[in-house]
Amino acid sequence: MLMDISSEMIHSLLPLFMVGVLGASALTVGLIEGVAESTALIVKVFSGTLSDYLGKRKGLAVAGYALGALTKPLFALAPSVGMVLTARFLDRIGKGIRGAPRDALVADITPSEVRGAAFGLRQSLDTVGAFVGPLLAVGLMLLWANDFRAVFWVAVIPGTLAVLLLVFGVREPERHLEGKKTNPICRENIMRLSASYWWVVVVGAVFTLARFSEAFLVLRAQQGGIPVALVPLVMVAMNLVYAGAAYPFGKLSDRMNHKTLLAWGLVVLICADLVLARNDHWTTVVAGVALWGVHMGMTQGLLATMVADTAPADLRGTAYGVFNLISGVAMLVASALAGLLWDQFGASFTFYAGALFCVLALLGLLKRT
Secondary structure, three states: OHHHHHHHHHHOOHHHHHHHHOOOOHHHHHHHHHHHHHHHHHHHHHHHHHHHHHOOOHHHHHHHHHHHHHHHHHHHHOOOHHHHHHHHHHHHHHHHHHHHHHHHHHHHHOOHHHHHHHHHHHHHHHHHHHHHHHHHHHHHHHHOOOOHHHHHHHOHHHHHHHHHHHHHHOOOOOOOOOOOOOOOOOHHHHHOOOHHHHHHHHHHHHHHHHOOOOHHHHHHHHHOOOOHHHOOHHHHHHHHHHHHHHHHHHHHHOOOOHHHHHHHHHHHHHHHHHHHHHOOOHHHHHHHHHHHHHHHHHHHHHHHHHHHHHOOHHHHHHHHHHHHHHHHHHHHHHHHHHHHHHHHHOHHHHHHHHHHHHHHHHHHHHHHO
16 A cells, blocks of 8 residues: 555656656657556566465565665656656566565465455555555645655655565465475476466456556546646546445455456446547546446456466466566557557547457457356
8 A cells, every 4th residue: 555655646647747847748658658567567477486486475575665665766856758767667677576476475365265355455455555645646736836756756755664564564474385396487387277267367468458558547637627736636536436346346256257247347448438538528537537447446356366266376476477477568569559549549539449449358258258
C-alpha cells in the first residue's frame, strides 16, 4: 500500500507532466508506459525463478521495493523525457523483481480454499494505495500551484517507509525443500507446467492486449477540460471502485466458474471502452473509468488465483514470472498501438478499437468455455 501511494502520486500526474511540461506526444507517452509496464512484467520471470531456486521470497521482495524507492527522486529531477523513461524503466525493474516472489509468498502461506479471497484482499489493499496516492497528488497540486516536481519529491517518503516496513515487519515462513536444487526453468520443470496453466497464460496476454495503459484514461480526462490539478481524481475514482470490487469478486471466484467470471469481466471492459469513446465530458469519463475499475476488480486477482491453482507449489515463482513475461510483451504492443491510434485518429477511435479487441477476446473465451 505504501509503495502504491508513492508510485501513484507520480503516475497519476506523469502523463500530464510529460505532455504539458516536457512536450511529449501521445505516442511517446504510450511507448514509455508500454516499455515501463512490460519491463516490470518481464523481469518477474527471472525473480520468480530465482525465488523458486533459492526457496526464499523476502530478500528479492526487499531488493525490488528498495530499487523502486530509489528511483522516485529521478522523476523530480527529470529535465527531459529521456530521464523520465530511465526513471520509469528502473522503477518497473524494481516492481518486476518484487512482484512474482511476493505473489508466490501469498500463495505459499494461504490455504487453497480461500486463495481467491486472499489475492482479492491483496489486490484491494494495493488499490487503496493507488487511490490515496492520487488524492495526495491533487491536494498538493492545489496547495503548491501545480508544482509537479514538489509533489514528486513528497512521493519519496511513503516509498522509503514501504521498504522499512518490509525489512522489519514481515517474517517469511520456513520452506523445506526436498532433494537437490534444480533449475526451475529447465526442460523437465517446464514440462511440469500443465496445459491448464498455459491456457491461463494466453488468457492473461489477451486481457492485457484488450486493456492498454491507464495513462490514456488520464489524457482522456484532460481533454474534457478538467483542471490539471484535479485530473488525478479520475484515477482515484477508478481505484476506489477497483479496491471495493477486488475482495468481493475474489471471494466469488472461490465459488464461481473462473471462465464465466472472466467473460463477464470482458463484457464490463467493452462497456467501459464504449462509454469513454462516446465523448470527453467529465461525467462520461468518470462513468467509463468506474467501469474500468470494476473490470480490474473482477479479473486481476482472479488471474493470479488461476496461476496459483494450475502451477506446482515449488514452481509458483516461475509460473508467475512466465505469466507476466507474456503479459509484458502484450502490454508493450497494446500501449504503443493505443498511442499511435490516439495521435493519428483521436481518442474515440482508440477506445473503439479497444472495445473491438475485447469483443474478439470474448468470442475466443466463450468458444473455449
